[in-house]
Amino acid sequence: MPFEHSGEIDAAASENLYRIRHSLAHVLAQAVLEMREGATLGFGPPIQDGFYYDFVLPEPITEADFPDLERRMRRILKKGQRFYQEELPKADAFARINEMGEPYKREYAEELCEKNGLESLSFYRNGPFLDMCEGPHVDTAKDIPRDAFKIRSVAGAYWRGDSKNTMMTRIYAWAFEDKAALDAHVEAYKLAQERDHKKLGKELDIFTIDNEIGRGLPLWLPNGTVIRDELEKLARELEFADGYQRVATPHIAKQDLFYRTGHLPYYADDMYPPIEVLEESEHGDVVKEAYVLKPMNCPHHHKIFASSLRSYRELPLRLAEYGHVYRFEDSGAVGGLLRVRGMCMNDAHIYCTEEQIADEFRNVIALYDRAYSILGLTGYSLRLSCWDPEDPQGKSKYVDEPEAWESSQAALRTILNELELDYVEAKGEAAFYGPKIDVQFPTVTGREESVSTVQLDFAIPKRLDLKYIGPDGDEHVPYCIHRAPFSTHERFVAFLIEHFGGAFPTWLAPVQVRVLTVSEQFDEYAHRLVAELRADFVRAELGSTSDTVSKKIREGTTRKIPNLLIVGEREVEANEVTLRRYGIREQTTMPFETFKQKLRETIDTRALSFIL
RNA sequence: GCUCACAUAGCUCAGGCGGUAGAGCACUUCCUUGGUAAGGAAGAGGUCAUCGGUUCAAAUCCGAUUGUGAGCACCA
Numbered sequence: 001m002p003f004e005h006s007g008e009i010d011a012a013a014s015e016n017l018y019r020i021r022h023s024l025a026h027v028l029a030q031a032v033l034e035m036r037e038g039a040t041l042g043f044g045p046p047i048q049d050g051f052y053y054d055f056v057l058p059e060p061i062t063e064a065d066f067p068d069l070e071r072r073m074r075r076i077l078k079k080g081q082r083f084y085q086e087e088l089p090k091a092d093a094f095a096r097i098n099e100m101g102e103p104y105k106r107e108y109a110e111e112l113c114e115k116n117g118l119e120s121l122s123f124y125r126n127g128p129f130l131d132m133c134e135g136p137h138v139d140t141a142k143d144i145p146r147d148a149f150k151i152r153s154v155a156g157a158y159w160r161g162d163s164k165n166t167m168m169t170r171i172y173a174w175a176f177e178d179k180a181a182l183d184a185h186v187e188a189y190k191l192a193q194e195r196d197h198k199k200l201g202k203e204l205d206i207f208t209i210d211n212e213i214g215r216g217l218p219l220w221l222p223n224g225t226v227i228r229d230e231l232e233k234l235a236r237e238l239e240f241a242d243g244y245q246r247v248a249t250p251h252i253a254k255q256d257l258f259y260r261t262g263h264l265p266y267y268a269d270d271m272y273p274p275i276e277v278l279e280e281s282e283h284g285d286v287v288k289e290a291y292v293l294k295p296m297n298c299p300h301h302h303k304i305f306a307s308s309l310r311s312y313r314e315l316p317l318r319l320a321e322y323g324h325v326y327r328f329e330d331s332g333a334v335g336g337l338l339r340v341r342g343m344c345m346n347d348a349h350i351y352c353t354e355e356q357i358a359d360e361f362r363n364v365i366a367l368y369d370r371a372y373s374i375l376g377l378t379g380y381s382l383r384l385s386c387w388d389p390e391d392p393q394g395k396s397k398y399v400d401e402p403e404a405w406e407s408s409q410a411a412l413r414t415i416l417n418e419l420e421l422d423y424v425e426a427k428g429e430a431a432f433y434g435p436k437i438d439v440q441f442p443t444v445t446g447r448e449e450s451v452s453t454v455q456l457d458f459a460i461p462k463r464l465d466l467k468y469i470g471p472d473g474d475e476h477v478p479y480c481i482h483r484a485p486f487s488t489h490e491r492f493v494a495f496l497i498e499h500f501g502g503a504f505p506t507w508l509a510p511v512q513v514r515v516l517t518v519s520e521q522f523d524e525y526a527h528r529l530v531a532e533l534r535a536d537f538v539r540a541e542l543g544s545t546s547d548t549v550s551k552k553i554r555e556g557t558t559r560k561i562p563n564l565l566i567v568g569e570r571e572v573e574a575n576e577v578t579l580r581r582y583g584i585r586e587q588t589t590m591p592f593e594t595f596k597q598k599l600r601e602t603i604d605t606r607a608l609s610f611i612l
Numbered sequence: 613g614c615u616c617a618c619a620u621a622g623c624u625c626a627g628g629c630g631g632u633a634g635a636g637c638a639c640u641u642c643c644u645u646g647g648u649a650a651g652g653a654a655g656a657g658g659u660c661a662u663c664g665g666u667u668c669a670a671a672u673c674c675g676a677u678u679g680u681g682a683g684c685a686c687c688a
Contacts, residue, residue: 062617270688330614332614550647
């Protein structure tokens with residue numbers, strides 16, 4: 001499901017596994033053709049943890065058909081069919097494809113011959129099934145384990161990944177070299193789903209989405225708001241240390257501003273439609289004004305830059321804001337906190353001279369590094385997102401300044417190389433105004449999402465006529481670096497929930513300490529502890545008072561509260577507390593003052609684990 | 613936006629081949645004052661997403677709408 005749809009698997013996957021998966025795809029197709037006469041074939045490649053095959057079906061296949069489909073596949077495997085390759089010259093190949101009656105295979109064959117100049121095409125046959133296919137495959141179906149694959153899901157997918165084309169039915173399956181590997185993978189997958197931010201977000205009361213508010217417009221509950229506030233506090237501190245200045249801007253602006261920046265022609269579809277208001281001028285004329293919800297903060301920040309005459313001595317000028325932006329994402333894209341229509345972004349814009357770009361980028365990347373190491377985030381990858389000069393809609397997708405694109409991309413590449421960072425380059429992933437470095441995180445289901453981004457903007461400052469006076473006394477246009485290490489609260493918290501499995505480190509946890517009493521007669525002591533902790537700005541609370549100790553511990557644990565304090569007669573007498581940390585069975589009893597100090601230190605240092 | 617699936621109490625779910633619903637948890641009250649992952653009892657809580665159709669009768673069958681999920685497309 002989640003994988004790159006290129007159909008390629010990573011190099012680490014063994015050649016044998018590749019053959020097994022690829023061959024199983026043919027077996028799946030064979031079984032589907034048995035079940036649905038008249039089905040036509042699309043592509044059926046191996047992928048990261050299995051394979052898929054695309055079909056146009058006369059009757060839909062649903063989850064209810066999976067057992068039957070798997071049974072048929074096993075029956076086919078049992079026959080031990082050999083996989084034969086045939087290489088046919090072009091004319092014969094097309095004759096055969098016509099015979100097969102496969103319009104999509106034909107389309108692809110034509111492209112292979114025309115664009116790639118192939119003179120012959122490869123076919124694979126196993127039993128009655130014939131497919132135009134490059135291979136490689138196993139020699140015989142006997143080489144494919146019968147119990148190491150599992151149909152996973154069915155979904156729509158456009159032919160050749162283009163929404164203008166037919167929607168096909170894609171059947172995904174897991175496949176491995178043996179049953180143990182399959183079972184382990186399925187188990188890991190289920191475990192990962194337990195960490196789904198939508199599930200945990202509900203269980204831990206982090207956010208909710210209400211239909212009457214609107215799709216993609218999450219409501220942050222008190223617990224979630226604590227996490228946002230803590231992240232924002234951390235961002236503020238890191239940014240302060242790096243010389244950023246905070247600003248605040250409204251959520252809306254006149255529509256004309258976004259025409260001037262270029263957002264509107266490029267991104268009208270992604271913006272909420274304008275709010276039109278009638279305003280009476282001083283002469284009594286009624287004037288119609290249109291306002292839009294801002295889809296990004298940059299124009300507002302640019303206007304702050306433009307609010308006074310700037311000297312090169314003020315640069316780099318770093319303006320930061322956790323700003324709210326609104327984007328009208330397609331209904332099918334919206335889901336949970338990962339894709340929303342209203343979000344709060346850890347935004348900042350750095351205005352600098354050309355000579356300062358490299359240093360500023362390095363500083364920003366160092367800031368990312370600090371932020372991620374505090375949070376213990378490691379599983380990310382970097383992507384240098386470039387424009388695609390050959391994009392058919394290139395002119396409407398990217399600013400048309402080829403030289404600026406090339407030089408700015410080269411600049412980013414140099415920085416990444418100098419810092420010896422691993423990254424992949426991706427064509428056609430740039431912002432319309434410039435290239436960017438994206439930080440990609442995998443979701444619980446394995447799909448990659450861009451979380452954070454650093455962008456180099458060579459276009460918009462010029463459009464908004466931003467300028468500073470250089471040492472030469474002339475006006476110059478500054479460059480602008482857009483950056484958001486903490487992404488949006490929405491997306492970043494979603495990833496943090498999944499990263500921590502809902503068990504946040506103390507400094508980030510909505511409830512940091514819950515005090516449990518052995519019996520109600522110790523409530524007064526417990527109240528005192530809570531009050532003292534709260535006076536020290538610790539998010540402490542009293543557990544329920546009428547349940548059994550077991551029950552209270554269970555509740556505290558299922559809420560994933562990092563620190564439970566248990567107090568009874570022993571503790572009251574010695575002015576102590578018994579600490580039970582999340583996920584750790586063994587407990588420690590210590591003087592309350594000691595606990596308070598350790599806790600303070602844990603919070604202040606934003607420790608990932610309790611220091612005790 | 614597209615394909616497929618799903619929608620029953622605050623949550624997790626059962627049931628229903630047509631005769632207006634059930635469990636556990638949570639909630640409220642009472643009993644219990646209990647030392648390490650669910651003490652006991654009672655109570656309250658639902659037009660079975662919405663609208664329409666078929667029918668003597670619809671929560672159940674059909675259709676549309678809305679919402680949700682997986683994936684595709686999109687993604688500043």
